Amino acid sequence: MFDVLFIGLSLSSILLLVALGLAVTYGAMGIINMAHGEMVMLGAYVSVLANIWLGANLLVAIPIAFVVTALIGLLIERLVVRRLYGRLLDTLLATWGIAIILQQAIRLEFGLSFFGIHVKGLGSGLQNVPVPQALQGTVSIFGQDLNAYRIFIVAMTLVLAVATWAVMYRTSLGMKVRAIIRNPGMAAACGIDVKRTNAITFALGSGLAGVAGVLMAGFKTVAPDMGATMVVDGFMVVVTGGVGSLFGTIAASGLLGEFNALVAMVSNDIIGRAAVFAVVICVILIKPAGLFTFKGR
């Protein structure tokens, strides 16, 4: 039973990794960022490139990926998202376009392949990120042999969740963001620079996705389309948890991850995944605003 719970915990933490960034951008800015999965993908590629060109291992790649994807996020916000505030469903479409562009940019090695230049680590192929020896194999905890890399992911997710919480609830930026979540108009009236705050928030969300990408690179395949399915899972978590509620997001990822693991264990993985979709549908039908939500005006 303990191993099933642990697997559920690790599934939850992977869901949360993707959902954290989305919770920030969607919750605070009302942006449905379909390119979020692609930011995860970019983070994974940063770790591939950092390994090849800098010899950096997975741990070193984490801050690099955060910075790189946050900057790319900032760029996307400046160029596209900024023009679409208040048009929720339009952001979905525009970022879908961005997702296609990002995937293809990696595949075509930023267009260099047209000129016959190949960058090692890019292109349409599968990439390999070496995992530090310490994170391979198992670790014994409470007499159980547990997957070391998964423990690492759970721990990192915990750190990131706490960091995100701290940013949102213990800094002035976080206060501004929360004010914007509640009422952007009133926040602006109180002298908060909504545009600037939004740009930083979007960059933060993208950076979180980038870190998620590095961690994913250690056990998933790094390929240009690796992020495509993640954004769906991430959204389901955020919406199930309740928009704008960080705690809701954490709780929802825990619920869905454990449920997935339990169902998959007693039946199979296909039913497990189907069950997750079913739970999401039921939660929205029963509590349309999500599990945890504040009273909005």
Place this chain on the structure above:
Amino acid sequence: MKTLFSSYHVWAYLAFAIVILALPLIGDEFWLNRVAKYLCYGMLGAAVALTWGYAGILNLGQGLFFGIGAYAMAMSLKLKSYTSMQQGSETPVPDFMLWNAEPGAPTDLCCITPGSWLWIPFQSQWVGLIVAVVLPAVFAYIMGRIIFGQRISGVFVSIITLALVLLTRLIVTDAQPLTNGFNGLTDLGWFTVFGVELDPYSKVTYMVVAVALIIVLALTRMLVATRAGTILQATRDSDTRALYLGYDVPAYQSFFFAVSAGIAGLAGMLYVIVAEFASPSFLELSFSVTMVVWAAVGGRGSILGACIGAILINMLEARVSETESLVEAWKLIIGFVFVIVVIYLPKGLSGLAHDLMSKLQSAPKLSSVQKEEAHQ
């Protein structure tokens, strides 16, 4: 409301009808077959516009209804295909059921694989035809009743529809003995009307699709112009207000949701007749999002605009992806087109056309269209 009925819309519909009906005069069979597929996509675009543009419901699972329509028709046509049936048997079954059957199972549709009896009614192509349209509509109506009855709206509807289509895709792929799983239903026979076989590459088939599209567009256009359509748009703009005015908002929403699903089912059915296969890829997220993009580019506020948007984007895609030098870059180009259209043309091409027409109308010189109007 005046612009809704202003007559250049009518002329636009007429012109569109004439153009698609005249295409067989200039195109070869290959090109016509391809355009026929795009017309099916156009129908899908119209279905999306109906719920999104007029009801404000963004359905990210429209592929579900398209898929149901496609599979219903494909089941019937599979049972009509001589090459894909088990030969020399009095009770032929589709080939894939043979390799999915347990050893020793009777080779009869009733019981060769679990659930294969579901196929029995589809031995008549008319059952496939009716199920393809009615099942999506009924299913959508029930769904709508539940969703809108709970007063769920906006992005939550999108997430539910999205989860539903992905859930269905999992089930269809998993139920291999019944659906042939990931490979889909292929090697299909032809639909027969009054003794005429609808060869996918014939002008007759093209005309069937074109006429179906024109009828759907006309009926949909009339529907949104009715009182029900007006109430629906009121709901879109403020459902609370509509509710307080005493309208049964969920009923209207569910009704239009069902109509849209029925149209999507019809599109799926026609697509199978033209393309000769049905596949779980119809149920993928990317396909459902793509149709929304078609509608956005064409203009979600206009049934015809969304339809034309779907057709134009697909033509553009084919053109670009088959230009040898762009074979690797075409997706990049499509991605940029989406982003630029969403940013600079929020109402899509039809919005652009609309603005142009308004400018013309305000200009002192009457356009030819308006002269025609003046004569009426």
Place this chain on the structure above:
Amino acid sequence: MNMKRRQFLSTAALATGTLAMPGYLRSAFAEGDAIKVGALYSQTGGLSVVEKMLASAVQMAASEINAAGGVMGRPIEVVTEDGASDPKTFAEKAQKLVIKDRVSTVFGCHTSASRKAVLPIFERRDAMLFYQTHYEGFECSPNVVYSGAVPNQQLGNYIPWIIEKLGKKKFFIVGSNYVYPREMAKVSKGLIEAGGAEWVADEYLELGHSEWAVMVNKIKESGADVVLSNVVGDSIISFYREFINQGLSHEEIPICATVTSEIEIAAMGAEYAAGSYTSFPYFMSLDTEANKSFIERYRAFVGDPAATTYHSLEAAYFQVFLWKQAIEASQDTTAEAIREGVRGQTYAAPGGDVKIDEDNLHCWLTPRIGQWTADGQSQIVDEYPEPIKPLPYAAYGEAADNLFCTAQGLDSSKL
């Protein structure tokens, strides 16, 4: 859309992204008498990972043939189309190639789903599809030449070897959820039971699924002593990684795979697969002059000095030569001529001699078993002395002396 623009020049140069090489080839031949063929693989989407390489192998074969004087003195012009990892697009592009471009041959498709989607087009319009990927069998189309392995060429040698040489008795069968793994499982079960062993589970995961925690846990607790993996695509990578990370080892419970190739091994990191096995007719490590030269030429062609080759890639390459020989044998380029000409053609492929079967248009191949080593290559641990006959209906009792699929078509009364 005129065809003049679609020069072989631009095709090859763009598809490979590197070479301006065919420039001199064009002048060697008169304009307009080129033999047009299609290459239909995914250049975009999830499957482009593998399919782009297959497309380059076809391009490479075509350019080698052209450099050596073409087919019957005529150059090959390859029209590349993008299947975009979507059966819908595959069907559309196949129509374009067959009906609009009027090619009589298309090299292409990778998944069974895409092959099934294009098949009616080839059959109704009588064009030939050359298909290089190992697949589940159960197909007997006069319009497809199958140069990859069928189950009897991958499993017929494999399962008995696992039982006898490795001494394994309890199989855990795992695969991606579609027809190929399910058919492979069906064939395997027969062979496992015939060998006096047993299978303890037969489990499936969604295609592209990358979360293996639960499945590997099940393997751990099942008491199986060997895993038979029919997992395809990028799921393979997360599978092997999770397998090691949960503390299992290939020494105790080896993964014996039917799909895992050099590509996936390179992507997962060789240390995760070291000690496991795969059954394929071709391995990159084959120590022959022909293979070394093939690898060298392929690397030069794609401009990547570390490029890997594997079974489907080799088959994608040699099928073009079989096609060439078929045309030269019947001195015509129609589908009918190619179909009849290709029967019984032999070719010295990089992985050894191959032959297209006279009866079913599948390919005679040499079954081999490789054990993966820490450098990401395989060591051949078992090998047949010569190619064996392909039997696409082996799961249903087909044998060399009782053929279901012959030149006359499928005898379905035997099913």
